Amino acid sequence: MNFHDSERMAGILETEGYSLTERPEDADLIILNTCSIREKAEHKFYSDLGRLRVVKKKNPEVKIGVSGCIAQQEGERIFKKAPHVSLILGPQNLTSLSELIEVDRRSSLEDRPDYAKAEIPTRRLDNIKAWVSIMYGCNNFCSYCVVPYTRGRERSRPLTDIFREVEGLSQAGYKEVTLLGQNVNSYGRNLEDGTDFTELLYRLHDLKGIERIRFVTSHPKDFSERLIKAMKELPKLCEHMHLPLQAGSDRILNLMNRGYTYRDYKEMADKLRSEIPDVAITTDIITGFPEETEEDFEKTIVALREIRFDGIFVFKYSKRPNTSALLLPGHLQDEIKAERFSRVLDIQDYITLEKNRGIIGKNIEILVEGKSKTDNDKMTGRTRTNKIVNFIGNIESKGKIIMVKISGTRHNSLDGEPLDFAQGKPL
Numbered sequence: 001m002n003f004h005d006s007e008r009m010a011g012i013l014e015t016e017g018y019s020l021t022e023r024p025e026d027a028d029l030i031i032l033n034t035c036s037i038r039e040k041a042e043h044k045f046y047s048d049l050g051r052l053r054v055v056k057k058k059n060p061e062v063k064i065g066v067s068g069c070i071a072q073q074e075g076e077r078i079f080k081k082a083p084h085v086s087l088i089l090g091p092q093n094l095t096s097l098s099e100l101i102e103v104d105r106r107s108s109l110e111d112r113p114d115y116a117k118a119e120i121p122t123r124r125l126d127n128i129k130a131w132v133s134i135m136y137g138c139n140n141f142c143s144y145c146v147v148p149y150t151r152g153r154e155r156s157r158p159l160t161d162i163f164r165e166v167e168g169l170s171q172a173g174y175k176e177v178t179l180l181g182q183n184v185n186s187y188g189r190n191l192e193d194g195t196d197f198t199e200l201l202y203r204l205h206d207l208k209g210i211e212r213i214r215f216v217t218s219h220p221k222d223f224s225e226r227l228i229k230a231m232k233e234l235p236k237l238c239e240h241m242h243l244p245l246q247a248g249s250d251r252i253l254n255l256m257n258r259g260y261t262y263r264d265y266k267e268m269a270d271k272l273r274s275e276i277p278d279v280a281i282t283t284d285i286i287t288g289f290p291e292e293t294e295e296d297f298e299k300t301i302v303a304l305r306e307i308r309f310d311g312i313f314v315f316k317y318s319k320r321p322n323t324s325a326l327l328l329p330g331h332l333q334d335e336i337k338a339e340r341f342s343r344v345l346d347i348q349d350y351i352t353l354e355k356n357r358g359i360i361g362k363n364i365e366i367l368v369e370g371k372s373k374t375d376n377d378k379m380t381g382r383t384r385t386n387k388i389v390n391f392i393g394n395i396e397s398k399g400k401i402i403m404v405k406i407s408g409t410r411h412n413s414l415d416g417e418p419l420d421f422a423q424g425k426p427l
Helices: 002-015 039-058 069-074 077-081 094-100 159-171 197-205 225-233 250-255 262-275 294-307 334-357
Strands: 029-034 063-068 087-089 106-108 129-133 176-180 212-216 240-242 280-287 311-316 363-371 379-383 388-391 401-409 414-420
Touching: 002 029, 002 063, 002 094, 002 129, 029 039, 029 069, 039 063, 039 069, 063 069, 069 077, 087 094, 094 106, 129 159, 159 176, 159 197, 176 197, 197 212, 197 225, 225 262, 262 280, 262 294, 280 294, 280 334, 294 334, 311 334, 334 401, 363 414, 388 401
Parallel strands: 029 063, 063 087, 087 106, 129 176, 176 212, 240 280, 280 311, 388 414
Antiparallel strands: 363 379, 363 401, 379 388, 401 414
């Protein structure tokens, strides 16, 4: 979401005559677009902000801005901590950017109920895949999460606005869109026309040109069989579901205010796999949540071994302002959080490697994204299940959907050989 917000700010600034530069010392305006979901990100922000003081000293005319969730959380206190900052912009206030850059030490942090209806120019940094926000904010108030306080209440964009944006992307040659929301499953709840997420998927599926549709993130408490049905019936919907579990202990899930039990979650995963056998399920795990005992943690380990996720994002619990988890007793030492973090990673690394080995020798469809980030002599693409595949090929294949034979697996990616479509043999 922050990445897409950055694309939007770049789009707004281009209409004002700005262009992007990779060199801070050449810039007239520098904006740090921030995340506040974990304390580590906040520390990194203040470190980067401190380094920009040197840039400001060398070029007093440069304007430095702060946007995103830390901007919303800290507000004008940032001006006191860092006097070299010129503007502060909350996530719901991107449309105020043009006016903020005109005057120093200005902020825009208001709650904007109409933000979901705003049409914002976007400078996309990719010409094959695109992010499309379908909703903003969150109503769930998980006890560890600061998002409802920084991004506001849940608001859905009108279906017609989303359709028009995706239609424009298809006409521009984009092959894949990823629909963004804190909880896409609750899309449409505030819309008067009664549109829901599955209806949106069916409507977008009819657009020509777009060949793949993804979405993140789904909340387990709002997961529905209608969504499974849509994934079965709509060929463009990729067989990948990111469904955050967070913990395997019902006691911890309750303290997190997640709204489901581990059994509920396991039944969803089983149902999904029974209906869509090739689906890849990924998840989020938090280690060291307040009051998490060794017994609670072992239930998370059991969950990993029972469900066998294709991949996970694991985080050490991080204290966040305004969240109810701050008030819980039994906050754990960093050493315990880190040790549990490592154990989760070790177990999941083994499971991911084992699952990836199971597809060696299979022919799989990928969308070629361009040159590999790790090997400039190779091309890279992504399977429908969101696995990265690197292969020897040429730049002409970028943007095309091709078949590859999986020849090997690495820690975070697969190796492949391009196939001749007609013969099913390596080229």
